[in-house]
Amino acid sequence: MAHTSSHGSAASILWGFLLSLVLTALAFGAVMAGAVPRGAVLPAITLLAVAQLIVQLVFFLHLGLGQGRRGNTAIFLLTAMLIGIVVSGSLWVMHNANHNMSPTQMTIAAARNRD
Amino acid sequence: MSAAHHDDGSKTTLGFWIYLMSDCLIFASLFATFAVLAGNVVGGPEGRELFDLSYVGWETLLLLVSSATFGFAMLAMEREDRRALRQWLVLTWLLGAGFIAMEVHEFAALIAEGAGPQRSAFLSAYFTLVGTHGLHVTAGLLWLAVMIHQLSVFGIDAMVRRRLACLSLFWHFLDLVWICVFTFVYLRGAV
The missing domain is CATH 1.20.5 (Single alpha-helices involved in coiled-coils or other helix-helix interfaces)
Structure with missing residues (x-):
């Protein structure tokens, strides 16, 4: 990776975007398509939200160690x-x-x- | 990377990050209020009757794409590509304005069908939480318009860099808050 700076690279933005898109689609799908048993919907969308928060914190807000x-x-x-x-x-x-x-x-x- | 060690505005962005975290606490208390009051509908409409999830899905997509376009704007800024930076910022502004237009339309439709903020504690908390996020995005649009103007006047100088770095944090932060809004207000309300 030749170009990594404080604002990331094009690849990291695209990865962050794609991962966010997939996690959002899964959350809406779990509720709208009824693909998940009713009792498991809330834990499932909570988990997906936490995963997406971490993805955006790392890929867009560049948090890390x-x-x-x-x-x-x-x-x-x-x-x-x-x-x-x-x-x-x-x-x-x-x-x-x-x-x-x-x-x-x-x-x-x-x-x-x-x- | 040695160029990054002189004054690159990193103290300003650290201060701005601390402001954002305090803003986070405002949203946390609004989310807590909403979670406590979400069941208090006093015989009025519930979330599952009011919310159109596919509409919220399109709003979410607009905000998510605008986060990516702002990321590309920051890359154009690092390349000193003023033309591309301007184009990415304008695109980000249009996506954000589309989001706000959809939200205003949604609020107007709710109020028109008698589900305004006075209807129940649930709706008061809903309008306060989602409206506060909307006001932040509107402030971000104003700031973005000012930065597009400053970019055309000053070019990519140290001041414009510093201000755009802060605005970038602000914009991505609002996307983070929206993840919690669509999950815990809209999707949770429809379960």
Whole structure:
């Protein structure tokens, strides 16, 4: 590879584009064609999204472990950790709040009388 | 590679990357809000009745191709090929404008059928999340138009290089956010 620079090469752009195209088509196909059993659709499209995020981070945003890339990669990984805490924490807390604080099996009067 | 060691604007792009990561956190909180509220439709329309997946597929394709054309623009910049750089940037702008036109049309159709942001918590969260991404792309289009103009005035100088390097990060970053939008808003909503 004669020409590899901070902005990659034509080959790396084309690879990133083709991989993204295939992963996108698989995700839409899994939902639209019903090719995947219903219960497995959500894990499947989540996995495909994570794969495509990694492909674009490496091929388009040039994250990696090489010289001059480590700084950006470390900042990204810390941000990804914060995103994980914010998103999974919100879902967990709100799931518990819904579960414990919205009685659907009884009337409000019955819920009041229990204490 | 020795030329890359004098002032190549790498501190600016590092600072811009840190800004992008903070923008990432805005999107993370909007995604968390959407995920929490997605089921609260108060008897109104659900995602699977509202979303046209093949339409979203075409929007996705426009944004994905525009990411590749921006990549080729950056290669033209490195070759100092001003003509090709301009052509790739104009093509990227047209693809981005096509994406925004499709999104505006989609929003207008939803509001026209009574599924506007006031209808339910689900739709409020949907319009906030997808609209925020759309506003970012619109800002990117404005920035891109300014850069096409600056390129014709200044040519490929250090300032134009630095600014285009930042815009390239911004543009690819918006494509990353869109991957999460089509997966967790549209595809998830249709399951």
